[in-house]
Amino acid sequence: MQRLERDFFARPTLLVARDLVGKILVLGDKMARISETEAYVGEDDPACHAARGRTPCTEVLYGEAGYAYVYMIYGMYTCLNIVTERKDYPASVFLRAAEPLAGFPARTDLSGPGKLTRAFGIDRTFNKLDLCSPDSSFYICDDKLSPQRVTALERVGITAGCERLWRFKLQN
DNA sequence: ACCCCGATCGTA
């Protein structure tokens, strides 16, 4: 079990999104295998929250890779992203689904971005946390069982830019 | 100050 370092995240977002499928999200004693991700890439991506430029809300997207971007959606769910690429280039990988490995009640359902964050207890206070800090209990690791088959699909839940095959899903 | 609406989910 090896923690992913910052150089893993500081790469082209499509590569990071694909490579994150099969990796393990860890928060305290909770662990889950990431099974679905999406890439949101730069101000030219109409679905990226930075599409209308830099605001206090999107500030973290412009920072260093490996930080959490967490925001509230529809008044009742939070969404978790990991910032990618380089400073001043806004991009991230959105975590859409995972499979529970440890620390969850039996049959916990992590098959959706809102379910995932709720089960992990990830709220807006997690925004701007560094998943690459050595003393963080919130990080992503690689158990080397990882790369199984990954398929590229259209992104969902958005109205613009949904034709791009920027969603990556673990094949069962 | 107001208005709109969104990277969702559960129920109908």
Place this chain on the structure above:
DNA sequence: ACGATCGGGGTT
């Protein structure tokens, strides 16, 4: 198909 629920951002 639709309602719940809320905060950021753009507009007035």
